Amino acid sequence: MSDNLHPFRSHTCGELSRGHIGEKVRLSGWIHAKRDHGNLVFIDLRDEFGLTQCVIDISSSLFNSVETVRIESVITVTGKVVERSNETINPSIKTGHVEVHMEAVVVESSADVLPMLVAGDQEFGEDIRLRYRFLDLRRNQLHKNIQLRSKVISSIRRRMTDQGFLEVQTPILTASSPEGARDYLVPSRNHPGEFYALPQAPQQFKQLLMVSGFDKYFQIAPCFRDEDARADRSPGEFYQLDFEMAFVTQEDVFNAIEPVLAGVFLEFGGDHTVTKMPFPRIPYKEAMLKYGTDKPDLRNPLTIQDVTNSFRNGGFGLFAKIIDAGGIVRAIRVPGAGNQPRSFFDKLNDWARQEGGGGLGYIIFGEDGNTKGPIAKNLETEKISEIETKTGTKNGDAVFFVSGEVGEAERFSGLARERLCTELSLRSGGQFNFCWIVDYPMFELNEEAGKIEFSHNPFSMPQGGLDALQTQDPLDVMAYQYDIVCNGVELSSGAIRNHREDIMVKAFEIAGYDRSVVEEEFGGMLRAFRFGAPPHGGSAPGIDRIVMLLANEPNIREVIAFPMNQRAEDLLMGAPSKVDDSRLRELGLKLNLPKIKTSPNSV
RNA sequence: GGGGGUGUAGCUCAGUUGGUUAGAGCGCUGGCCUGUCACGCCAGAGGCCGCGGGUUCGAGUCCCGUCACUCCCGCCA
Numbered sequence: 283m284s285d286n287l288h289p290f291r292s293h294t295c296g297e298l299s300r301g302h303i304g305e306k307v308r309l310s311g312w313i314h315a316k317r318d319h320g321n322l323v324f325i326d327l328r329d330e331f332g333l334t335q336c337v338i339d340i341s342s343s344l345f346n347s348v349e350t351v352r353i354e355s356v357i358t359v360t361g362k363v364v365e366r367s368n369e370t371i372n373p374s375i376k377t378g379h380v381e382v383h384m385e386a387v388v389v390e391s392s393a394d395v396l397p398m399l400v401a402g403d404q405e406f407g408e409d410i411r412l413r414y415r416f417l418d419l420r421r422n423q424l425h426k427n428i429q430l431r432s433k434v435i436s437s438i439r440r441r442m443t444d445q446g447f448l449e450v451q452t453p454i455l456t457a458s459s460p461e462g463a464r465d466y467l468v469p470s471r472n473h474p475g476e477f478y479a480l481p482q483a484p485q486q487f488k489q490l491l492m493v494s495g496f497d498k499y500f501q502i503a504p505c506f507r508d509e510d511a512r513a514d515r516s517p518g519e520f521y522q523l524d525f526e527m528a529f530v531t532q533e534d535v536f537n538a539i540e541p542v543l544a545g546v547f548l549e550f551g552g553d554h555t556v557t558k559m560p561f562p563r564i565p566y567k568e569a570m571l572k573y574g575t576d577k578p579d580l581r582n583p584l585t586i587q588d589v590t591n592s593f594r595n596g597g598f599g600l601f602a603k604i605i606d607a608g609g610i611v612r613a614i615r616v617p618g619a620g621n622q623p624r625s626f627f628d629k630l631n632d633w634a635r636q637e638g639g640g641g642l643g644y645i646i647f648g649e650d651g652n653t654k655g656p657i658a659k660n661l662e663t664e665k666i667s668e669i670e671t672k673t674g675t676k677n678g679d680a681v682f683f684v685s686g687e688v689g690e691a692e693r694f695s696g697l698a699r700e701r702l703c704t705e706l707s708l709r710s711g712g713q714f715n716f717c718w719i720v721d722y723p724m725f726e727l728n729e730e731a732g733k734i735e736f737s738h739n740p741f742s743m744p745q746g747g748l749d750a751l752q753t754q755d756p757l758d759v760m761a762y763q764y765d766i767v768c769n770g771v772e773l774s775s776g777a778i779r780n781h782r783e784d785i786m787v788k789a790f791e792i793a794g795y796d797r798s799v800v801e802e803e804f805g806g807m808l809r810a811f812r813f814g815a816p817p818h819g820g821s822a823p824g825i826d827r828i829v830m831l832l833a834n835e836p837n838i839r840e841v842i843a844f845p846m847n848q849r850a851e852d853l854l855m856g857a858p859s860k861v862d863d864s865r866l867r868e869l870g871l872k873l874n875l876p877k878i879k880t881s882p883n884s885v
Numbered sequence: 886g887g888g889g890g891u892g893u894a895g896c897u898c899a900g901u902u903g904g905u906u907a908g909a910g911c912g913c914u915g916g917c918c919u920g921u922c923a924c925g926c927c928a929g930a931g932g933c934c935g936c937g938g939g940u941u942c943g944a945g946u947c948c949c950g951u952c953a954c955u956c957c958c959g960c961c962a
Contacts, residue, residue, distance in 0.1 A: 315922075322919035339919060353912090370920055378922090395913060397895065402923075404897060404911070409954055463961055483962090509961040636889095738962075765962075775962050824962085848955065 296332020452487035464508035474870030480506035526820030574696020579770025619680035643683035742777035776821025
């Protein structure tokens with residue numbers, strides 16, 4: 283072209299305003315929408331920056347070609363910026379006061395009929411969305427989410443660097459680490475029969491960096507785990523803000539990361555409030571009692587109390603029997619729920635049975651002070667008033683009860699607490715509500731195997747050190763292990779690490795592992811610990827989950843540009859896929875597949 | 886591995902108690918339309934009702950199996 287304009291664009295599609303009236307401009311973008319009036323066609327041209335209306339009428343020789351271009355084709359438009367008349371201004375777009383009168387049009391790339399629409403907010407099935415991810419990513423919501431993700435990561439990186447954290451990359455091809463998930467394995471060509479593992483987390487590397495004298499490390503680290511997906515768990519791979527600090531206590535770690543998280547959530551959280559620092563610290567045991575989970579949603583105002591003693595040897599036989607067998611009873615007081623109709627209680631009871639709980643007992647405390655329900659009928663009045671006192675119940679409230687074996691009752695009371703909250707719309711909105719869960723047990727009992735196991739990863743420092751391991755019941759030993767939770771979502775877990783060989787060997791011994799196992803599994807790290815290791819600790823908040831909360835998305839795939847589906851398949855790229863026999867031979871591999879189970883993975 | 890939900894036009898969905906020729910909106914194709922911005926109007930094409938089996942005179946609908954997607958449990962921080 284003979285003008286001096288850039289071959290593709292002089293302006294973006296979000297740029298033109300009244301100030302450009304009369305200018306000759308060039309825009310490139312996708313045809314977002316087309317309104318064809320027969321002798322007059324409007325095209326909304328879209329790029330990442332906005333929409334601009336372009337117009338052409340029958341008098342132009344280009345008219346026919348413009349009329350036939352399909353939506354989502356990419357075109358370059360050259361023309362004059364013209365003011366819109368008052369009646370035709372579109373206040374809903376930035377460029378709505380002007381339009382471009384098309385004088386030249388180049389079709390850069392024409393689009394086929396679309397499997398899903400880019401414009402509009404119709405919902406599409408997830409397999410279509412994943413297969414045509416590039417179209418989905420053009421759409422407003424997902425595009426915004428990925429932009430948000432980028433900004434969040436930049437902000438996190440800046441905040442970490444400003445605090446003196448050093449960003450270090452660690453290997454992707456490495457050895458299996460002890461997180462406990464399945465590893466993704468990569469066969470080695472140079473060492474037939476041997477495999478690399480993709481890191482489940484850079485756990486050992488960050489500890490090695492501490493031993494290497496780096497005082498504060500961080501990384502936006504990819505982590506790979508071959509485990510099944512959930513709505514909040516991306517299959518295959520995800521990202522963590524992995525960080526570690528030398529010469530720190532647990533409180534030092536909290537004080538370092540709280541301002542980063544609070545800062546990011548304030549920066550991108552819109553009008554949501556963020557928990558004031560310092561975030562509450564809740565001991566694991568307390569969390570399990572009060573909330574029935576170690577990732578409590580503190581926007582839920584309900585709490586759980588133990589009322590086992592008020593049912594022991596009481597008139598309500600079912601619970602008394604469970605208690606005799608070693609079980610417990612937990613109570614949830616729900617303010618105002620006494621006014622709910624009978625059907626409300628029945629519905630909850632049905633739900634409880636469906637969830638595998640025995641049921642959900644209740645006592646209704648009427649406005650008149652009388653109690654109602656099957657439990658109230660059978661339980662002694664003094665025991666009822668004991669419960670009333672213990673739970674702080676007032677007239678008009680209802681108290682719900684869960685009874686069973688300790689672990690099961692605890693878990694189920696947590697589910698019931700959430701259910702009641704949702705059912706009665708008690709959850710406060712507009713908050714990012716943070717807390718730390720601290721004082722996790724170092725070990726737990728595997729009921730089936732009757733064996734003591736590490737309850738988290740084996741790298742945590744036991745509270746009380748070697749002495750605690752030697753003198754206490756292992757199940758009473760707590761670790762300097764902590765989780766950070768926001769709105770019921772576990773953002774990360776971390777620990778003050780065990781940097782002492784002797785304590786580590788002892789810890790493994792309690793979990794039933796011989797010294798030789800430790801030596802074999804973590805030889806690299808043990809060796810490092812023998813040459814001067816600083817006390818250190820850290821954590822690793824999940825990036826995807828942070829963005830998911832900030833974007834207010836219920837599903838983690840909504841904040842990942844190219845996620846895999848639930849079965850860890852990439853429908854767009856066609857992964858995983860078969861490879862040529864020659865490649866297998868090179869790696870010294872021969873397939874030994876289980877009986878034919880064809881999954882047509884054709885794209 | 887187990888449980889729940891879903892599967893009907895390119896897409897999103899409706900489809901009654903089992904009953905004749907399976908519908909709508911969007912998209913697509915053609916026609917009309919010079920001020921729309923969810924443009925409008927008219928016409929049309931498009932269906933292995935996921936797949937296989939069964940019950941029945943008759944199945945999109947009921948039963949069994951299977952596959953796919955999704956949510957949950959297991960698993961996983």
